């Protein structure tokens with residue numbers, strides 16, 4: 001992977017101030033450089049490091065909007081969601097690829113120790129926008145969370161079994177923050 005094509009989320013360690021000159025979207029903490037926003041890492045010829053915002057907030061996204069998206073990445077403290085559409089405006093496609101993040105504190109009521117226990121890669125989730133500027137999302141409410149997930153092994157859809165998801169083929173059971181609308185095919 002090319003170094004300048006890497007993607008950062010807030011708090012990602014980028015390098016040291018000896019390696020790079022501070023650019024936009026980056027802060028320096030005791031000589032260590034961290035990302036302040038979501039975006040692509042760009043390093044110029046003069047070793048200036050910038051985070052180019054990948055997120056152009058579509059004007060229609062506002063606080064309280066419910067969005068449908070796919071889990072693209074799961075980090076220690078955030079899950080990255082690529083937003084596909086806004087509930088109630090499904091016919092209006094989001095022009096630019098738009099990414100939001102679900103912070104570990106906004107997954108559900110109660111303590112979450114591991115995000116991997118709540119989301120899986122490529123899960124379809126329903127989430128609410130709680131900060132339109134930074135595109136922070138929440139899945140705390142009962143109807144929010146994972147609405148579609150597939151078995152990592154068989155690639156078939158998982159079925160809801162009590163508070164977990166199970167694969168009908170290999171019987172594998174996976175934990176998720178499940179929406180009460182899971183598997184209904186409705187958003």
Ligand SMILES: [Zn+2]
Pocket residue numbers: 151152153154155156167168169170171172
């Ligand atoms: Zn399976």
